Amino acid sequence: MTLRIAIVVGNPKPKSRTLKVAETLAEKLFGPAARDAELIDLADYSDEILKWPSEKMDALTARVAGSDVVIFASPTYKATYTGLLKVFLDRYPANGLAGVTAIPLLTGADHAHAMGPTVSLAPLLMELGAAVPGRGLYFVIGQMDRLDEIVQAAAEQYATVLGRMAKVAAALPARGK
Secondary structure (H helix, E strand, O other): OOOOEEEEEOOOOOOOHHHHHHHHHHHHHHHHHHHHOEEEEHHHHOOOOOOOOOHHHHHHHHHHHOOOEEEEEEEOEOOEOOHHHHHHHOOOOOOOOOOOEEEEEEEEOOHHHOOHHHHHHHHHHHHOOOEOOOOOEEEEHHHHHHHHHHHHHHHHHHHHHHHHHHHHHHHOOOOOO
């Protein structure tokens, strides 16, 4: 079975450091499978993201919803995630991300908003039906020189939680469809 991984980055600046952190997390957590991750830099869709209806955005949201794991990443703006990420997530109906395991990731200038991914982004993802395996990752951009070390530690924590979730799931009785 191939794991479908997506990375959605809500930074208005294309090819941002936030994108680099999210890609690094995918690599550290999923190894070679991360090479096939679908990278969605929402800055590339700024001309289309506010259009309703939009076949391009509908196709994009469908691909994300069809993923097994999605890393949703954003810089911290006004103590929370960007409007760009919010307007993308607003395109989903209730339970529109059901079946997706979502990892919230925020970047910022200092630790002042370190709980942001857990207290602001994770609840939105859960409201949309996604499963969030533990608290979100907050990365201080001034620590880019320690990116591998910090993200490796976070990946190990996620791997532990996901492994336990898999163990529980494997123990469930078979369900009829």
